[in-house]
Amino acid sequence: MYVQLFGCEEVKVDELFIGPIGENAEIEDEGNHGNDETRLFILSSLAQSQMSRVACILCEEPMLVFDRYPLVDGSFFLSPKQHSTGCIEVKYEGRPLFLTCVCMACLDGLSTNRVINCRFCGEIWDGSNLVLGTMYSYDIFAAMPCCAERLKCNNCFKLLLHPQQRLNFYSDYSHCVTCPYCATQDTHFVKPLSFCYTKSNVVRHQSIA
Ligand SMILES: [Zn+2]
Numbered sequence: 001m002y003v004q005l006f007g008c009e010e011v012k013v014d015e016l017f018i019g020p021i022g023e024n025a026e027i028e029d030e031g032n033h034g035n036d037e038t039r040l041f042i043l044s045s046l047a048q049s050q051m052s053r054v055a056c057i058l059c060e061e062p063m064l065v066f067d068r069y070p071l072v073d074g075s076f077f078l079s080p081k082q083h084s085t086g087c088i089e090v091k092y093e094g095r096p097l098f099l100t101c102v103c104m105a106c107l108d109g110l111s112t113n114r115v116i117n118c119r120f121c122g123e124i125w126d127g128s129n130l131v132l133g134t135m136y137s138y139d140i141f142a143a144m145p146c147c148a149e150r151l152k153c154n155n156c157f158k159l160l161l162h163p164q165q166r167l168n169f170y171s172d173y174s175h176c177v178t179c180p181y182c183a184t185q186d187t188h189f190v191k192p193l194s195f196c197y198t199k200s201n202v203v204r205h206q207s208i209a
């Protein structure tokens, strides 16, 4: 079985995988946090679209963008899919991607209306470990698949990975992959948020009073 990464040689599945869940838990640092290149990229992208603020894709609250770090009271990330109409298209390392933002309150999930969980396995999405005020170059929702539903082809719904296997890097889930069953090329691991998540009515971190 083969999956094909965008712009790469066809890669054998066995070479891509690192193993069962939990073995690749180390944080991938792509070196783009807090550097001037990232800062200028975001500011010039927003300026081109004449935007001085952005909206959180989860709660839709507007967020100001500053010209110094931290750039925003939340985190930017680049997704190959447009999660909301407010996410502008940008070119990053030659790829068309969408500049997307999640506010700090939604990343931390501190209030009941800001917690989302997987519609399939129920796991609560937790963005509290993400670096604030900067940008991830991959889709942060696709990066940590919670269950097998997240590993299926968007066209034929067959599993692209063994349910227990995970890709080497968080960014691998944002790459274009060819389904070995139906040959559809897509960023299969990046799925619409409304397909994957539902608003939860629980508080993620119960405060101990
Ligand atoms: Zn929010």
Ligand SMILES: [Zn+2]
Pocket (backbone or CB within 6 Å): 118, 119, 120, 121, 122, 123, 145, 146, 147, 148, 149
């Ligand atoms: Zn799940």
Ligand SMILES: [Zn+2]
Pocket (backbone or CB within 6 Å): 153, 154, 155, 156, 157, 158, 179, 180, 181, 182, 183, 184
């Ligand atoms: Zn398929």
